[in-house]
Amino acid sequence: MMKRSGRAIRQALHSGQRIYATAAIAVSPQWARVLAAANVDFVFVDSEHTPLDRETLAWLCRSYASEQIPAVVRIPSPDPFEASKVLDGGAAGFIAPYIESPTQVEQLKAVARYRPLKGERAGQAIADPTSLEPALQHYLEQRNGDTLFIINIESVPAIEQLDQILSVGGVDAVLIGPHDLSCSLGIPEQYDHPKFDQAVRRILQTARHHQVGAGIHYWLSIDREIEWAKSTGANLLMHSTDVTLYQNSLVQDLKYLRAQLGDAINTDHSASSPVV
16 A cells, blocks of 8 residues: 655645544554555554653654554644654654644744744744745745644633634644543543544544644554544544553453353453553
């Protein structure tokens, strides 16, 4: 299967075509081949909730690039300098966590669309793109045309500001962080709660109204992912993570082995939900 370029993924997200991705944090040179076999469109590498350092992130990004898989890194905070660092390290794009204001998007848009411009010059470009000299405008479009810019929407204030946030432009997709969203809603980890479902639908529908990609990083039910996609137009299918998939498969396999061989199951250990 032909791998999509960052530019093609961006176009698909905006046009409503579905993009399939997963999250992975395993540091292994073989993992890129595993994801290539699964035909993912891109991989989400998290540096917000994991202790991956800058050198390791760069190594992972280059490893995935060797299999023509764009690596999109979630930065630890919505900081333009953090976004620049992961792009310098080889990331195909970045996910900015806990976005709640248009100002944050404007600052990050400068990195995604006008890098390496910074400071006042970048601000001028955002305010008036026609202020760019033709040669510079062409250079920036060529250099940044493949850069994926995704924002995490995961709080009540973000939902209330979402129209204004997306009106800034430059964003390729909205990705819901379910754990933080459930906490902001006052129903921590109650993912079956009607209040959570209502918030998810509102975010996804608003994103598609603005013609940007819409998705939720989900791991609990494939059928629910499918239903959200069908009913809201959500087109970024960010399915699970390597740790969760491995855990679920191993738990089931070992449970089956023990049951078939008549051995007792140790019930002292309980699996915790991932923070996403």
